[in-house]
Amino acid sequence: MEPGQLIFSRLSQAPSVGGQLQHVRDGQPEVKVYPVQAPEDTPRPYLVYQLISRVPDGSALCELDDVARVQVSIFSDTYAGICTLANAIRQQLHRYETAGAALELTNEFDHPKPAGALCFFRSQDYSCEVSPA
Numbered sequence: 001m002e003p004g005q006l007i008f009s010r011l012s013q014a015p016s017v018g019g020q021l022q023h024v025r026d027g028q029p030e031v032k033v034y035p036v037q038a039p040e041d042t043p044r045p046y047l048v049y050q051l052i053s054r055v056p057d058g059s060a061l062c063e064l065d066d067v068a069r070v071q072v073s074i075f076s077d078t079y080a081g082i083c084t085l086a087n088a089i090r091q092q093l094h095r096y097e098t099a100g101a102a103l104e105l106t107n108e109f110d111h112p113k114p115a116g117a118l119c120f121f122r123s124q125d126y127s128c129e130v131s132p133a
Contacts, residue, residue: 100131
C-alpha cells in the first residue's frame, strides 16, 4: 500500500475531516485532499500530502517492510481553522493501524505567516510503516 493512498482514504472518508473539506468543482463533489499540490484556485481550507522519504527497513524483526515519512500540509484562511482541522486529522491518523500499514504523528508545526500571506499553514509529519505488497 502506498502511504499517500492510505492517508487519502482515511481522511476523505472521515466525517470529521472530509466534512470540513467538501467542495464542488466543475459540478462534481470532491474532498479537498490532494497529493503534492492543490489545483489552482482551490478554496481554503484544504490539505496536501507528500512523500518525504521511503526506505526499506531491512530488519528481519519488522513485520512491515518500508518506513516512510509523509507530510500533511493544512491551509486555511484562519488560524482557528487550521487548529480545528489539524486536530481532526491527528485523531484520524495518529497511531492508526490497518492491515499492512501503521501511522504515527512524529512532528507538527505552524509556519509563520509572513506579511501579505493569503493564508495560515501548518504541517504534520507522520511515520508510516507499510508493506510494499
